[in-house]
Amino acid sequence: xxxxxxxxxxxxxxxxxxxxxxxxxxxxxxxxxxxxxxxxxxxxxxxxxxxxxxxxxxxxxxxxxxxxxxxxxxxxxxxxxxxxxxxxxxxxxxxxxxxxxxxxxxxxxxxxxxxxxxxxxxxxxxxxxxxxxxxxxxxxxxxxxxxxxxxxxxxxxxxxxxxxxxxxxxxxxxxxxxxxxxxxxxxxxxxxxxxxxxxxxxxxxxxxxxxxxxxxxxxxxxxxxxxxxxxxxxxxxxxxxxxxxxxxxxxxxxxxxxxxxxxxxxxxxxxxxxxxxxxxxxxxxxxxxxxxxxxxxxxxxx
Numbered sequence: 001x002x003x004x005x006x007x008x009x010x011x012x013x014x015x016x017x018x019x020x021x022x023x024x025x026x027x028x029x030x031x032x033x034x035x036x037x038x039x040x041x042x043x044x045x046x047x048x049x050x051x052x053x054x055x056x057x058x059x060x061x062x063x064x065x066x067x068x069x070x071x072x073x074x075x076x077x078x079x080x081x082x083x084x085x086x087x088x089x090x091x092x093x094x095x096x097x098x099x100x101x102x103x104x105x106x107x108x109x110x111x112x113x114x115x116x117x118x119x120x121x122x123x124x125x126x127x128x129x130x131x132x133x134x135x136x137x138x139x140x141x142x143x144x145x146x147x148x149x150x151x152x153x154x155x156x157x158x159x160x161x162x163x164x165x166x167x168x169x170x171x172x173x174x175x176x177x178x179x180x181x182x183x184x185x186x187x188x189x190x191x192x193x194x195x196x197x198x199x200x201x202x203x204x205x206x207x208x209x210x211x212x213x214x215x216x217x218x219x220x221x222x223x224x225x226x227x228x229x230x231x232x233x234x235x236x237x238x239x240x241x242x243x244x245x246x247x248x249x250x251x252x253x254x255x256x257x258x259x260x261x262x263x264x265x266x267x268x269x270x271x272x273x274x275x276x277x278x279x280x281x282x283x284x285x286x287x288x289x290x291x292x293x294x295x296x297x298x299x300x301x302x
Contacts, residue, residue, distance in 0.1 A: 001030045004089040006200050011086065014196045016063045021086055026107035028090070029100050036108045037086035038079040042070040047142075047299055048115050051078040052105070054124020054149070056177045056210040057282065058085025060196050064288025065121075065295070072296040077115065079108055081125070083209020085200050093208035098216045098225035101125075102132045109133070109140075116140050119299050121291075123147040123284065124254075125213055134239065135232035143242040143302055144267070145295055148281055150257040153233065154218035154226035161252040162217070169214040175207045184281035186250055193285075236265050242302035243267035246294050248279030248286070271298075 011017075022040045025033040039059050049069055051062045059078040069076045080087040082104045083096060090096065109115050118141050122130035127149025134141050158166075169175070178194035201207040218226040243265045245258035258275075262268045274294050279286040 001028055001032065001095050002091040003028075003032075003034065004091055004206050005035065006086060006089070006202060006206060010199045010202055014060065014199065015190070015192050017060055017196065019063070019066065024108055024112040026104050026112065029103065030095075034082055034088040034090070034104065036079060036082065036088070036104065038077055038108065039066065040075070040077055041066050042075040043073060044075060046073045046075040047119060048117060049074045049076050049119045049121060049295060049299070050109065050115065050130075051076065052120065052122040052126030052130045053078070053081065053084070054126045054128075055213040056084070056175070056180055056207075057124075057197060058200055060085070060199075061181075061282060061284045062288070065284055065292040068289055068292030069295060072300075074296070074299070077109070077113065079105065080200075081105065081129070081209075083212075089206050089209055091205065091208050093212040096209050096212040096216065098128070098218075099228065101129050101216075102136075105129050106133055106137070110137060117142045119143050119145070119295070121145045121147065121295055123149050124281070125149075127151065128217070131236065132229070132232050135235035138235060138239055138241070141241060143244070143298065145244045145246055145298060146258075146261055147246045147276075147283060147291070148248060148251045148254045148257075150254060150260065151229055151232060151236070152218050153229045154221040154223045158219045159253065165253065166214040166217070169211060174204055175201070175211055177201055177207065177210060181282055181285070185285045186278055186280040187286045189285065233264070238266065240266040242271060242298070244271050244273060244294075244298050246274040246276060246291060248276045248281070248283040250279055251281040251283070253281055
């Protein structure tokens with residue numbers, strides 16, 4: 001495994017992102033170590049909220065949510081998944097698997113940081129990884145807020161919007177990270193913010209993890225991750241801790257998945273599920289402050 005590390009100079013002067021970086025190392029799965037970056041904001045003794053990002057973003061996505069959560073007295077942990085943000089980027093892309101992503105994040109959150117009573121906010125791949133962690137370590141979690149995400153098992157027919165995205169991600173000559181995020185927002189992002197999403201990938205060699213993510217989503221029942229996800233659903237089917245959906249009204253990729261989660265997870269019964277009006281796939285960009293208020297209200301109420 002070759003490991004690339006984005007130079008710190010790439011992250012200088014990003015708008016609205018003056019949070020201090022923190023780092024831990026986790027086993028790489030091939031005998032080495034990988035450095036994982038995370039944000040750690042707010043009082044150390046506050047209720048722990050973990051914010052898991054997805055594809056192809058990084059913890060920069062949460063810069064509009066973090067201030068509201070911290071103001072409410074919460075400790076906010078926002079990691080960069082391996083292959084993204086300031087975290088290390090293995091190469092070649094075959095080094096990335098669904099199982100490894102779950103294990104890398106498990107090692108950070110539970111072995112290195114020893115977090116418990118976690119309130120999880122997860123979106124996109126943050127949910128695919130986060131819901132696996134909830135299923136495999138339910139005792140570590142106090143509650144879950146799921147936004148524009150799911151946990152696919154390869155059953156059924158993938159939606160046209162996802163398949164179009166999957167094809168684009170594999171066929172486009174240069175992976176346009178900032179433009180992809182901008183296209184997934186209702187808000188028209190400024191050039192400076194788009195550059196913030198491009199920052200982790202100074203050239204295409206750094207983007208192999210981002211390229212690989214779309215093909216790791218199980219779309220067939222014999223996908224390498226499908227069996228583990230089906231096992232995870234057995235645990236989620238008895239997960240009775242508070243579970244809230246906060247999907248946007250403008251995401252063709254995950255539309256309808258909120259109802260699916262509500263119907264199958266016991267902890268979702270009777271919760272005041274939210275639909276965020278005017279949000280796209282990356283609703284943290286479009287409605288970050290509103291989402292933070294939803295999380296604060298849910299944590300305080302449950």
